[in-house]
Amino acid sequence: MTVAEPESTTGGEPSGSPEQEQEHGQEHGQGQGHERGQGQGQVHVRLEHVHKTFPGKGQRSTPFVALDDVSADIRRGEVFGIIGQSGAGKSTLIRLVNGLESPTSGTVRVGDHDLTALGERDRRQVRRDIGMVFQQFNLFRSRTVAGNVAYPLKVAGVGRPERDRRVASLLDFVGLLDRAHDHPERLSGGQKQRVGIARALATEPSLLLVDEATSALDPQTTGEVLAVLRRANRKLGVTIVIITHELDVIRAVADRVAVLHDGRIVEQAGVYDVFARPQAEETARLIGTTLRERPSEATLERLRRKHTGRIVSVRIQDRAGLQTEVARVFAEHKVAAEIIFGGIGEVQERPVGSLTFELLGETAAIDDALRALRAEGVDLIEENP
Amino acid sequence: MDEFLTNLPVYRDAIRQTFYIVLVSLAAGGVLGLGLGLVLYATRPGNLLANRAVFVVVNVLVNVVRPVPFVIFLTAIQPLMLHTIGTTIGTDAVTFALSLAAAFAVSRIVEQSLLTVDPGVIEAARAAGARRVGILITVVIPEALGPIILGYTFIFVAVVDMSAQAGLFGGGGLGDFAITYGSQRYNWPVVYITVATMIVIVQAGQFLGNWLARRALRR
Numbered sequence: 001m002t003v004a005e006p007e008s009t010t011g012g013e014p015s016g017s018p019e020q021e022q023e024h025g026q027e028h029g030q031g032q033g034h035e036r037g038q039g040q041g042q043v044h045v046r047l048e049h050v051h052k053t054f055p056g057k058g059q060r061s062t063p064f065v066a067l068d069d070v071s072a073d074i075r076r077g078e079v080f081g082i083i084g085q086s087g088a089g090k091s092t093l094i095r096l097v098n099g100l101e102s103p104t105s106g107t108v109r110v111g112d113h114d115l116t117a118l119g120e121r122d123r124r125q126v127r128r129d130i131g132m133v134f135q136q137f138n139l140f141r142s143r144t145v146a147g148n149v150a151y152p153l154k155v156a157g158v159g160r161p162e163r164d165r166r167v168a169s170l171l172d173f174v175g176l177l178d179r180a181h182d183h184p185e186r187l188s189g190g191q192k193q194r195v196g197i198a199r200a201l202a203t204e205p206s207l208l209l210v211d212e213a214t215s216a217l218d219p220q221t222t223g224e225v226l227a228v229l230r231r232a233n234r235k236l237g238v239t240i241v242i243i244t245h246e247l248d249v250i251r252a253v254a255d256r257v258a259v260l261h262d263g264r265i266v267e268q269a270g271v272y273d274v275f276a277r278p279q280a281e282e283t284a285r286l287i288g289t290t291l292r293e294r295p296s297e298a299t300l301e302r303l304r305r306k307h308t309g310r311i312v313s314v315r316i317q318d319r320a321g322l323q324t325e326v327a328r329v330f331a332e333h334k335v336a337a338e339i340i341f342g343g344i345g346e347v348q349e350r351p352v353g354s355l356t357f358e359l360l361g362e363t364a365a366i367d368d369a370l371r372a373l374r375a376e377g378v379d380l381i382e383e384n385p
Numbered sequence: 386m387d388e389f390l391t392n393l394p395v396y397r398d399a400i401r402q403t404f405y406i407v408l409v410s411l412a413a414g415g416v417l418g419l420g421l422g423l424v425l426y427a428t429r430p431g432n433l434l435a436n437r438a439v440f441v442v443v444n445v446l447v448n449v450v451r452p453v454p455f456v457i458f459l460t461a462i463q464p465l466m467l468h469t470i471g472t473t474i475g476t477d478a479v480t481f482a483l484s485l486a487a488a489f490a491v492s493r494i495v496e497q498s499l500l501t502v503d504p505g506v507i508e509a510a511r512a513a514g515a516r517r518v519g520i521l522i523t524v525v526i527p528e529a530l531g532p533i534i535l536g537y538t539f540i541f542v543a544v545v546d547m548s549a550q551a552g553l554f555g556g557g558g559l560g561d562f563a564i565t566y567g568s569q570r571y572n573w574p575v576v577y578i579t580v581a582t583m584i585v586i587v588q589a590g591q592f593l594g595n596w597l598a599r600r601a602l603r604r
Contacts, residue, residue: 111394136501138505140527142530151510154523
């Protein structure tokens with residue numbers, strides 16, 4: 001029996017410097033942040049039937065459809081994840097939200113603004129209320145750490161004394177106050193990204209766009225960076241849109257998630273629901289690579305060779321006494337049940353996973369037991385071919 | 386050698402003229418070339434102020450002028466010189482021509498240096514709500530400052546070289562001195578001393594450029 005790995009990418013209490021937040025601790029429930037946004041539940045970003053087609057390069061190549069009828073509502077104060085493999089259209093999608101890209105058709109609303117109806121000048125104003133964090137950090141090499149964080153404030157016309165005060169408090173927030181006068185190339189990857197986050201938060205934006213912020217980092221620094229992001233969400237109430245191809249990132253920080261595949265949103269739901277009951281095939285495949293408690297086809301074949309009885313997997317749900325219930329039903333029907341594979345992990349403090357049983361007994365009894373379990377709402381998957 | 390010493394005041398004047406020609410041309414050509422380079426960079430398809438028409442016109446202009454050897458360029462623009470500064474010989478004429486030639490050379494070097502700037506950094510500035518022209522000045526140029534300074538150093542050496550060639554046209558300066566007092570009188574020490582002087586000027590310029598570039602890169 002294998003047990004799913006515990007969450008390794010989550011940080012801890014939102015206090016102290018990010019380095020101290022490495023101990024395992026999970027306290028991120030759905031929308032339970034104490035200091036979090038007023039008016040939560042209000043729509044912050046709305047994408048409606050967004051299409052984006054890039055003209056093909058060269059003469060005979062066909063146009064490339066990056067986004068195909070994408071609609072989504074992102075609520076004020078939430079962390080909204082967008083997951084998909086590279087080439088799924090994630091980067092295009094996030095760039096629509098701050099108007100660096102325009103949709104071919106459809107509308108993009110941020111707050112009260114319809115970005116698609118605005119010219120470059122008005123978009124610039126909207127952008128000052130939107131921070132952006134990049135995969136490759138994109139720090140200005142010609143400026144110090146403090147200079148990088150000060151840049152958006154200069155752009156916004158914030159005066160020197162106020163600027164200095166804000167830069168100091170932001171660097172303190174990301175735990176890099178002592179590196180203010182260093183140049184970015186002297187920092188590690190994780191530190192660079194924290195500067196990137198401080199810069200993105202400089203103008204106190206209400207919305208933070210995070211583009212694969214941890215993909216260039218190792219697992220340990222990924223944890224640091226995610227902890228800072230979560231703290232920004234909790235303490236500053238900033239809405240976060242985070243795109244990633246790593247399910248662990250979604251699991252660690254997101255409240256809700258959209259699964260993007262070939263330019264379409266194939267599934268959109270709360271993070272727990274997506275992990276516990278993936279609806280789309282693409283989602284199930286994505287999750288299969290992260291949660292390993294469901295046996296793969298190869299594992300199943302091995303299990304079938306070793307165990308000659310009926311093989312059935314039970315999907316773990318957030319429901320008290322589920323296993324007691326299962327054990328009771330099997331006992332009542334005189335079915336011997338042996339756990340041969342599986343594991344239980346946690347997403348947003350709620351259990352997810354699956355247990356695979358070998359059932360021995362009379363065929364009719366097993367059928368009756370399974371029928372009884374289904375009647376009780378237990379999610380069963382028969383694993384025999 | 387005695388003859389060189391008798392011509393010492395002329396030599397001193399020649400050095401002064403060379404400095405005048407080189408520094409004025411470098412300043413005027415440098416500013417003009419920076420502008421052209423920025424236009425080339427910014428209007429390139431896909432860049433901040435992408436404009437195909439402007440890019441093509443400026444690009445072709447630079448491509449046409451830049452490969453012309455300076456001596457030929459100097460004669461080719463004589464009508465323009467007459468029209469603008471009223472003469473085609475002497476120090477001012479040479480300085481005028483040299484400024485133009487330097488501008489076209491500088492424009493390419495500036496363009497190439499700016500193209501090394503990471504597009505991600507520009508995107509970060511745009512995401513911060515900066516204006517596009519503002520980004521050119523506050524982000525693109527500072528990010529490319531090291532290579533730009535090295536490029537100007539390269540142009541400085543080329544301008545010293547071209548200023549000497551202009552000696553053939555009575556342009557004044559060290560090239561003129563070496564021809565008039567040196568080679569035409571078969572006075573080789575004068576030629577060699579002039580060459581040595583130019584080497585010193587070039588070395589000093591290169592040294593200064595390297596030092597400035599290192600400071601700009603801060604690495």
